[in-house]
Amino acid sequence: MGGYVVRRLIAAVILLLIVTAATFVIFFLVPRLAGATPEDLASRYVGRTASPEVIRDIAHKLGFTDPIWVQYGRFVKGLVLGADYSTGPTTVHCPAPCFGYSFLSQNPVLPDLLDRLPVTISLAAGGAVIWLLAGVSTGVISALRRGSVFDRAAMGIALAGVSLPIFFTGLLALSVFSYWLGITVPGGSYVPIHENPLRWAYSLLLPWITLAFLYAAGYARLTRAGMLETMGEDFIRTARAKGLPERTVVLKHGLRSALTPILTIFGLDLGLLLGGAILTESTYSLPGIGKYSVDAVVNNDLPKVLGVVLVGSIFIIVANLVVDLLYAAVDPRIRYS
Amino acid sequence: MSPLLDVRDLRVHFPTEDGVVKAVDGLSLRLDPGRRLGVVGESGSGKSVAALAIMGLHQPSTARISGEIWLDGRELVSAGAEQVRKLRGRTMAMIFQDPLSALHPYYTVGDQIVEAYRCHHDASKPAARARAVELLDRVGIPQAHSRVDDYPHQFSGGMRQRAMIAMALSCDPQLLIADEPTTALDVTVQAQILDLLRELPAAVLMISHDLGVVAEVADDILVMYAGRAVEYGPADEVFAAPAHPYTWGLLGSMPRWDRERLQRLVPIPGSPPSLITVPPGCPFHPRCRYVQPQSSTVRPELRSAGSAGHLVACHLPEAQRQRQQILHHEIRPTL
Numbered sequence: 001m002g003g004y005v006v007r008r009l010i011a012a013v014i015l016l017l018i019v020t021a022a023t024f025v026i027f028f029l030v031p032r033l034a035g036a037t038p039e040d041l042a043s044r045y046v047g048r049t050a051s052p053e054v055i056r057d058i059a060h061k062l063g064f065t066d067p068i069w070v071q072y073g074r075f076v077k078g079l080v081l082g083a084d085y086s087t088g089p090t091t092v093h094c095p096a097p098c099f100g101y102s103f104l105s106q107n108p109v110l111p112d113l114l115d116r117l118p119v120t121i122s123l124a125a126g127g128a129v130i131w132l133l134a135g136v137s138t139g140v141i142s143a144l145r146r147g148s149v150f151d152r153a154a155m156g157i158a159l160a161g162v163s164l165p166i167f168f169t170g171l172l173a174l175s176v177f178s179y180w181l182g183i184t185v186p187g188g189s190y191v192p193i194h195e196n197p198l199r200w201a202y203s204l205l206l207p208w209i210t211l212a213f214l215y216a217a218g219y220a221r222l223t224r225a226g227m228l229e230t231m232g233e234d235f236i237r238t239a240r241a242k243g244l245p246e247r248t249v250v251l252k253h254g255l256r257s258a259l260t261p262i263l264t265i266f267g268l269d270l271g272l273l274l275g276g277a278i279l280t281e282s283t284y285s286l287p288g289i290g291k292y293s294v295d296a297v298v299n300n301d302l303p304k305v306l307g308v309v310l311v312g313s314i315f316i317i318v319a320n321l322v323v324d325l326l327y328a329a330v331d332p333r334i335r336y337s
Numbered sequence: 338m339s340p341l342l343d344v345r346d347l348r349v350h351f352p353t354e355d356g357v358v359k360a361v362d363g364l365s366l367r368l369d370p371g372r373r374l375g376v377v378g379e380s381g382s383g384k385s386v387a388a389l390a391i392m393g394l395h396q397p398s399t400a401r402i403s404g405e406i407w408l409d410g411r412e413l414v415s416a417g418a419e420q421v422r423k424l425r426g427r428t429m430a431m432i433f434q435d436p437l438s439a440l441h442p443y444y445t446v447g448d449q450i451v452e453a454y455r456c457h458h459d460a461s462k463p464a465a466r467a468r469a470v471e472l473l474d475r476v477g478i479p480q481a482h483s484r485v486d487d488y489p490h491q492f493s494g495g496m497r498q499r500a501m502i503a504m505a506l507s508c509d510p511q512l513l514i515a516d517e518p519t520t521a522l523d524v525t526v527q528a529q530i531l532d533l534l535r536e537l538p539a540a541v542l543m544i545s546h547d548l549g550v551v552a553e554v555a556d557d558i559l560v561m562y563a564g565r566a567v568e569y570g571p572a573d574e575v576f577a578a579p580a581h582p583y584t585w586g587l588l589g590s591m592p593r594w595d596r597e598r599l600q601r602l603v604p605i606p607g608s609p610p611s612l613i614t615v616p617p618g619c620p621f622h623p624r625c626r627y628v629q630p631q632s633s634t635v636r637p638e639l640r641s642a643g644s645a646g647h648l649v650a651c652h653l654p655e656a657q658r659q660r661q662q663i664l665h666h667e668i669r670p671t672l
Contacts (some may be wrong), residue, residue, distance in 0.1 A: 083367055233438065235435060235441040235442070237433070237439070238439045239395060240425070241431045242392055243423060243426030243453075243456050244426075246422075256440075330443065331442070332488040332490070333442055333490050
């Protein structure tokens with residue numbers, strides 16, 4: 001088990017390096033291959049009226065004239081040791097781990113991201129609790145009562161949930177519950193949990209439900225399929241042959257097995273969401289990482305985009321790692337092989 | 338002695354879109370305490386369906402069951418699901434063909450035995466665990482006290498089936514149903530498992546398509562065809578003087594070491610009938626070489642085949658049957 005963890009950790013670090021390299025290539029090498037000069041890159045960070053000399057100078061200072069591997073090396077070095085960025089008159093130090101420095105807003109990226117992380121975590125965690133409970137229980141009941149009215153209705157709603165995009169369900173929910181019925185708060189009224197936990201939950205209620213509706217639908221369908229398969233297994237027949245109550249058969253023997261693949265999907269979904277629930281955060285004007293990344297893209301602020309990609313990929317890789325370890329904890333056949 | 342298990346005119350029908358599948362259609366059998374009954378027949382003859390019906394393991398939504406199943410003085414077909422559940426594992430237990438898929442991969446062998454025991458006994462966990470170790474030891478698992486914490490995939494095929502037997506024995510059932518318990522095992526392990534089954538104090542209802550395996554274990558033999566019994570009697574009788582042409586066919590298509598090797602195996606022509614449209618009269622008549630005029634119209638009932646307790650469902654007249662039997666045994670096609 002220990003060796004397994006170490007192997008997985010090493011693989012995770014390598015994967016992270018590959019992801020950063022790929023991101024770096026996309027944002028810094030591809031434009032150059034497409035014909036952009038270092039000056040073109042630098043021109044984004046100076047005023048509109050800057051002279052060609054100033055732009056060339058800035059391009060040099062920002063390192064855009066160096067070979068791409070030197071730039072990537074500098075970026076990775078910054079992650080480990082921190083980096084210094086020259087902004088012209090002064091030099092700014094970006095402490096380790098430096099996720100990049102935004103020349104537009106003239107501050108390091110990481111503190112910004114950390115500021116916004118609690119919002120994204122609040123949204124993802126709350127939503128996850130709701131969609132897991134709702135999705136899995138709906139799926140189990142649907143599977144046990146296959147073909148019933150409940151099953152048909154639940155699967156119909158689930159199909160709608162999977163198909164409808166958040167910016168539709170979100171806006172619909174906002175207009176009905178906030179503006180028409182007035183029982184929830186409108187968008188943009190996020191309250192941090194340490195200020196007022198009740199207001200925090202209240203302000204996130206609608207985003208949670210909207211997000212959970214989308215995911216619960218998928219989880220209900222997955223759970224239903226998994227349960228239908230598992231309940232046909234030989235070991236379920238054995239459990240019944242032992243004389244166990246049906247409840248134990250379903251929950252202890254059936255659901256336990258059916259949940260394993262759901263665990264995988266759940267880990268990936270959660271990791272992905274922690275990198276920014278772009279649509280939900282935009283719809284409800286939540287100041288999270290997703291909103292941050294949208295703003296960064298709109299403003300063409302490459303270091304910020306790179307930072308978000310880095311944070312997002314860290315979450316996904318960590319989630320993958322956790323899922324793999326949990327898998328081993330859940331399924332003894334993996335643990336010992 | 339009153340029988341432990343008395344099945345009377347059991348019918349298990351499955352309504353499907355193509356028609357009603359009559360998997361078991363009028364099966365009667367009885368099993369006395371401590372006796373071993375072997376049920377043989379081809380795939381699809383209704384052996385396993387009958388066994389699952391006795392255990393009450395058919396879903397009421399898919400299976401229509403009628404007839405009577407008396408177990409230790411209680412009738413199970415009309416009993417409530419909860420009543421039958423309490424008998425399962427305690428009075429009657431069952432082991433299955435493939436012990437790897439029949440054991441839950443996520444729980445240790447010990448946990449699964451403990452669960453079976455505590456389901457019917459108000460025992461503490463340590464007491465139940467001690468019971469599990471004792472049971473594993475009894476079925477011949479070496480180092481039972483440490484192997485009790487192993488997962489099924491860490492056991493070999495034979496050990497898994499032993500563990501299944503240990504689990505089935507956890508509540509000292511009076512009836513053990515074994516559904517092809519050795520089919521998934523290799524031959525040496527097969528013999529060990531059969532020895533184990535032979536030594537049990539419980540009555541055993543063993544299902545197999547392998548006459549050789551049944552001959553090792555059973556006191557009585559019931560031959561099933563198309564959901565009903567075609568021949569039923571003491572094992573010695575059925576093997577020494579088989580009375581039904583289908584049994585002749587089964588024996589003739591079985592390789593035997595006590596016969597000359599040049600003798601060809603004689604397959605039964607044709608294939609088992611569809612259980613939706615079972616041939617009228619004797620269901621075996623389309624494949625039978627000894628068809629009688631009434632075979633295709635009148636359904637034969639079980640009647641005495643000569644010696645005590647030996648029953649056969651066949652229209653072939655007694656005298657002719659004995660002649661055919663002699664023919665069958667002596668003038669087999671030789672190469």
